[in-house]
Amino acid sequence: MIIKDIQTIEIRIPYTVLGTAKTDAWGGKHWSTADALLVRIETANGIIGWGEAFGYNSIAATKTCIESLIKPLCIDQNIENIQEFMTTLQKKLHIFGRGGPVIFGLSGIDIALWDIWAQENQSSVAQLLGGSDFREVDAYASLVRYEDPKTVSDNVKHCVDLGFEYVKLHEIDLRAITAARRADPNVRLMLDVNCPWNTDEAIDMARKFQELDITWLEEPVWPPEDHLALAKIRKEGGIPLAAGENAATLKQYETLMEAGSIDFIQPSPTKTGGISTTSEVFELAKKYNIRVVPHSFYEGPGLLAAIQTSAALSDKPLVEWRFFDCEDHLYGEEIVPKNGKMSVPNGIGLGLSPREEVISKYKV
Template sequence: MKITDIRTIALKIPLKEGSPVSAYPNRRRIHILVEVSTDEGITGYGESIPYTYGSVAGYIEQQLKPQLIGEDPTQIERLWDKCYRLSFGHGIRGISLYAQSAVEVALWDILGKSRKLPVYEMLGGLCKPKIKAYASLMEYAKPEQVGEISVQWVEQGYKAIKIHQGRKDAVESTKEVRDAVGDDIEIMLDVNGAWNPMEAIRLARILEKYNLTWLEEPIWPVDDYPSLARLREKTTIPIAGGENEHTHTGFRNLITQNAVDIIQPDVIMTGGISTCKKIFALAEAWNLAIATHSFFFGPGVPAAVHLSLSNMRSEWVEINAVPLESFFIKPAYRPVNGYVSAPDKPGLGFEIDWETVKKYMVKEKPNDSLYY
């Protein structure tokens, strides 16, 4: 089997929000679908993180595609190494790795389809039939809105809520959610690197009374691992991070500096499924918990679910609670009664909804980032 084509499709699909409406809904309207075709008629699909579509698509078209046409798509480890070496001079992190991650996920989809096996079977088999999903929230303008929307998701079966509120209202928003959902629902707080080290220590101590499951990326810059290690010594709240780290080499640095209690690799940012498996091995060696990052809607979600179901250390999978106006994969891997499972189907276990793709495809040539 040989790769015959790789193409990138940008979609602009709005969120289907109710009330209250999030503060920045446009941040999640762009989706980048990557399709890898073969001479045997087997097609695999991946997804890139939706930052600067023109750059991701250009890197795939100009750098990865010429090197991969004619290659055997089932030789994933060798092709990963070949593509990663191409990033020398282009930046070994960021756009180049986002593009490579998307293609690598598509190769696993092809491998599973060619072997007639779900990807999780090729990763070692199921460790659990389903995994708990937490409702990952959008950011909201007011703390009371965060509490209000959290109640709605709990009523739909979620057993945990992750808040995305930053410098000004993280503590107040956490209080609103705890008061609204009670003590039986788990709460995670992600401030996206909003605080400096001293602020993080002070605010973490205030937050301890709200019994957080974890505090995510509390310090800027997010790769200030010595400061994260000091924070861990000063608070009882578990510290989580890693969505912005890249490759198993990067996670080695994160882990060996004792920066976090919970690692959060993002399969479409950090290098793909193969890389995540290596990162999982590091987590096991250092006895750390795993919670994959998956704040998107396309093939990256099935990839995260297959990874989470096939290792012993993943307890949660992230789901953007606000649905899309129309999903472009089916099934969409949405939770049922607070849990997500993977179908017993070859590959990543989904099909593309081509009617949705045709309707929402970005037809104009982007001159800049479509993210906002």
Template sequence: MRIEKVEIFPLLYKLTKPYGDANGYKKYRTCFLFKITTYSGIHGWGECIDWLPTLEKGFSERIIPYLLGKKATDRTHICGVIKKWHKRAAAGISMALTEIIAKSAGLSVCDLWGGKLRDSIPVYASFQSYSEEEDWLKHSLELIDQAVCRGFKMIKVKIGGRTLQEDQAHIHSVQRLLEEKIGLALDANQSYDAATARIWDRYFREWSNMLWFEEPIPMDQLADYKLLRSNLSIPVAGGENLKTTAQFLPLLKEGAIDIIQPDVMHVNGINEYRETVQLSRSFGVRSSPHSFDGPISRLYSLFVQACLPPWSKMDHEQIEPVEWDVMENPFTSLLSVQPTNGIVKIPDEIGIGAEIDMDKLKKYQWDGTIYH
């Protein structure tokens, strides 16, 4: 079970047209995959995000030399060392080593974790609502309509990147399209202050299909989150950029949030991610994972949800949805596991139960040039 080789696959795709959220526009999508193989021939896939030149140099000069010869079963120690150098790399390596361990035992990842409690997980269509075109609102509505036609029953739309009046006009148009028949979440990417966030509630009280209000204000404003949670008529969600279980504790202990949203690529590995999600159950709140960046991390988010006990005995048949990127991004389809009518079936095969599309890896291989 010792590691023989590590192959890296930095991928780059330049978007046809930029799109984005309140934080700005994306002109490209990147994905950094790697394959860890043991001397016995068992392999596992990992994934992380950062600027590709940084990751390529870091893996080639430091991480790969450190990994070679190590026992794949020493995942906790290995990831503990690597997270001191690069936390997101450690998170990805924890995925690859988890898959290797599951395969060596002849188990799926879910069975390795004690078995899944459900065979499928709902996903919601996640949009980057803004574009540089003057008719950005029309373009947004077209994308939403396409997702609804694909069978998605829930969507998430961005706000906070334009004036309050423009965003409200956008969401009113979205609601006319949806006819309040599709669940709708709004994500402000921490763009407002508490007073502005509360303005939205006059509309929330009129709409019956609202799922949650995501990160309306900066996540470090704990007192204002408590205030919003006590005043808003829909759930408050957030936490995608928090890096440790400990960072979620104040939000939960102070009753400042209804739904936590950890991201497996932003925390210190799959173990801490699972601990964070389980913590939500200890406090009786929901957990709807953030998973916009990559296909492997999204699959692990689905695995965790499949193994997660229900958040309430009053709603024991339901499980919170996982984010699904529906924007222009070929890396979303690197794995064969895809949603049908807004539902993803959890694979039963050993390991992650899916193979990477190697043709797409070759097609989108980064050529080493600087991008911006």
């Protein structure tokens, strides 16, 4: 495929959540819209591929990286092997960042190129990755931070009523987390605390969570790349750990797994290198017997990438569903979980095409 053009498109879709949500826990800005950065690639023979680079507060920086650093290296290139091409780009750009907006931007390009490659082969991305027998995957409802125990409890009950078997909290207060468990004794609860504690604090908190039957504790320690601290917390805290959305590129995942620090690994297609890196993490994780559960707190092409890779490469797919009540959806209702499951779209490429009317209505 020869790349003829690359465009970046920002969309902002208003959303609500049940109760008062603390969305300024991430990046210090309250979110009233779900902001996404779409990457549209057109080939010389007219095929359109869609990718997504990590959004929210980072969009302006990532857009600049794509337009000023990445796009000039891509235009008119004839790509025969996406992984090799992405490695070439990573080598050319490595002094500007091995994570963050540079890799977010590369992730968006990579996802769009896989979409194109699959379309050229009249197959889905999952078929390119070896095929899948799954027609649907388990979705876990990923809640924002509410802080108030009653609101946490209400939201967990609401998720269970909707059919979710798995619910992830972003709480850090023990009372709020205990309220979630009391809301339902059987729901699988995961807990993402977003790197607040030092090693001793994290061990202490992990021990307190033991009686709450937490499926995994995610990113308990600051800084997230302290893999040896994570290994110590895993050993002494006595509950399963998850991490990986803040790692990027295959080598960082290998280091994370090699350290014996986690039970679940979470590559994020829009943050870590796209479908190339995510699928490589799935392969590598087999060696360490670690379950891959992609991070996908978004619902554009990045979510489709998480579904396609999980359907093809996991024995027991589980994919994150951002629990927002969005005014509209890029892919319509088809993408929204039913009874706690997301369907694996069987169209060519990523499986679904974005709705043009949604892009034109919510484009910035």
